[in-house]
Amino acid sequence: MRKYTWYPYVDFNRTWDEYRDGFGDLNFHGNFWLGNEKLFLVTTHRNMKFNIQMTTLGTFKQHFYGTFQVSNESSGYQVSFQSNYPNTLEDGLHYLNNCMEYQRDMLFTTIDRDNDLNSGGNCAQIHLSGWWYNDCGGCNPTGKLQPKSETHQSSDPTYMSVPVPGDWAADTMQLILENM
Template sequence: MTLTFLLLSLTVFCMLKNTRALSQISKEHLNKRLVGHEIYEIRVNGRHDCIRKCFFLPMCKSTDYNGHDHMCKLNDVDSTSVDITEFEDKQGAVFSDITEWPMATAGACGHRPCSEEQQRCLPHKNTYRCADTEKEPDCKEIKRKYPFAKDGVYAVQLWLSHQVKSVYCDMTTDGGGWTVFQYRFNGSVNFTRNFESYTNGFGSLDGEFWLGLKTIQEMASRGLTVMRVDLTADDNTAVFALHNYFHLDKGPAFTLHIDEATGTADINTGRGMPYHNGYPFSTFDADRDDHDTVNCAAKNLGGWWFKSCAQVNLNGEYVTPGTVRPTIGEAGMVYKPFRGMESLKISKLMFRMI
C-alpha cells in the first residue's frame, strides 16, 4: 500500500512538473510567430498534435501553433539559430522549440529514431517505422504540397522512368515551383562538354550546373510546360524572357520546341530563343546544326540548339562580364537581343508545369 502510494505520488509530481514546463513555454512565446523557415503548414487538432507532427519529421526543429485557427507551422530551425527580429507579433500564436517538449509527447517517435531528413517516423502501438516521404515529380508539385518551401536542392521522382533525381528548385521567382536546368554565375564550371555530358548533366547543384537533356526532356514532357530565362548583365541589370510553351523531343536529337517570349529580354519577334526553335541539340562531337560549313558548337565552345549559328549561346565560354570575347564574340555567354555580343554575368534557365 505504501509503495503504491509512493509510485502514485511520483507520477503526479512528474505530470505537474511537465505541466508547469509547458505553461512556461506558452508564456515565453505567447503571441509570437517565427517568420519564414517553414517546412510546411497544416491544420491540426490542437497544440499537442502540432508538436507530435514535428517529432515525426527529422528536419523539424520548432513549431508555430495558432489556437484561433488551429494552424500548425513546422520550421527547420530553432530559436537558437535565428535572430529575435525574425519573430513577429501574432495574436493567438505560440512558438515552441521541439527540445522544450517531453519526448513522451510523440510516443516511440519521441527519440527521433529516423535519421534521414526526408524520412518520416510513423508510430504504431509501442514501436515505430521510418518511411520515406512520397517524392513529387517536379518542383511545382513540391511547392504545391509545401507552400513555404525554400530555394534549394530537392529529390524528385521522374514520372516515366521513376528514377529519383536531385534537382535545384527556385521557390521564389514569380511564385516559385521552377525546376532549374542551367545556372551560371562565376565561370567555375567548364561548359565545353561532349554530347554524353550534356545528355546526363554536369556541375554541382550547389554551384554552376547543367541538369541534363535526358532529365529535362522527361520532366518537361509530363504536361504543358513554360520556360523562363533570367539574365543579369555586368552592371547588374536583370531581365527575363517567359516562354509559354517548352518541349524537347526524345534523344538523341532533343529538338527544341518553344514559342515567342514575353518579358523584358526579348524585344523583337523571331530573335532570342525562338530563333533556335525546331533545331536539335549540338555539341562539338555531335554536329546537328544548320550551317553548311561550320560546326557551331565547336566554334561557340558549348552545347546548344544551334541553327547557323546562334542568337543565344548561354552555354558558351564564361569570360569577364561586359566584355566581348576576343576573335569570336558569339562564343561567350551571350543573349544577343539583350546585350548583343557582350558576355553576361548570370544565366538561369528553368521550367515548370502550367
C-alpha cells in the same frame, strides 16, 4: 542551367553523353546543366514554360517561352516552344530580347554531334558549348561568361551571347523550367 561568375568555373564544352546526363554542381552554389534526358522527361509529361534570366550590370532581364518541350534522345533532343508567351516585364529595363527566335525545332548540337544547319562547321565547336544551334546565331547562353572587366558582349563566339538592349555582357545566366 545556371552560370554565375562568382561560382566555381564549370566548362560547358562537353560531349553528347555529358549533356545527355548532365554535369556540374547541382547544389545551391554551383554551375550546372541539368541534363537533356531529364529535360525530356520533365517536359514530356507536363506543360512547362522556359525562362531565360540574366543579370547585367546589376539589372535583371528575362524572357519566357511557353509550351516548352524537349524530345527524346533518338530525336536529337529537338526543342519546341511557343515564343509569344506573355513576358510580364516588357518595361524596357527588364526585358530580354527573343534569344530563341532561330532555335525553334532545332536538334541539340555538341562538340561530338553536329546537328545544326551551319554548313561552315559545327556550331558547338565554334562556340565551345552545346546548344540548340540553328546557324550558329541567335544566342549562346551556354558559352563562357566574360571577365567582369568587359561590360559589353564580345564578338568572340566562345563567350555567352544573348540579344540584350545595349549589348551588355551577362554577369549571371539561368535557364529555368516552371509549370505553366
